[in-house]
Amino acid sequence: EPEVTQTPSHQVTQMGQEVILRCVPISNHLYFYWYRQILGQKVEFLVSFYNNEISEKSEIFDDQFSVERPDGSNFTLKIRSTKLEDSAMYFCASRDPKGASYGYTFGSGTRLTVV
C-alpha cells in the first residue's frame, strides 16, 4: 500500500537554529499538508499546498515557517529560527482528490525537540 514517508523520525535542535523536515508524499497525490501535534494534544493544521503554492495556512504558520516542493517528489517544511514551543510531532499528509474517500494519508511523523 502506498505510504507517505517522513524523515528524520526524530530531530533535536538548538533554539534559534533552522530545521528542515522532509516528506515524500504518495506519487499521484496532488494536495499536500503539514500538521503538528504537541505532546498529548490534538492534531493541528499548519498549511496546505497545491499546484506549487500555499492554498491555506493557519495562524500558527507564521513567517518562521515555509514550505517547498523542490522537485517532483519531496515536500519540505522549514522552520527558520526554532523556539522551544515548536517542539512537537510534525505530520505530513497528502491527498488524491479523485480518491474514493478523498484519500488523506498521513506519514508517521517527525518528532522535533527544541532544546
Place this chain on the structure above:
Amino acid sequence: GESVGLHLPTLSVQEGDNSIINCAYSNSASDYFIWYKQESGKGPQFIIDIRSNMDKRQGQRVTVLLNKTVKHLSLQIAATQPGDSAVYFCAERRYGNKLVFGAGTILRVKS
C-alpha cells in the same frame, strides 16, 4: 500558559465488548468526516469516513454514525480487541480542504 499532558477522555472496555466513541464537531458547513486511530509514536491512521449526505456507514467491525442536527459523530467498534487500544480522533473537512481534528479519546481494552 497551556499545560502539556494527556487530558483526553478515556474509554475502558473489556475485550470482546463493543465500544462507542463520540465526537462533537463545530462547523455545520463541514461536508466530510473521518475517524483516525493513532497509536503511540505513529501518525493518524484512517479508519472510516462519511460524507455529510449520509447518516451511517459501515466498515469491517466499525460503524460511523453522523447526526447533523446536533453535530455529533460516533464510532462504534464491534468485538473490541487489544489491538484497538489507541487514541481515536474525529476530523471534519471545512471549506477548502483542510481537516480539523477533535480532541481525541483514549481507548483502553482490558483482556
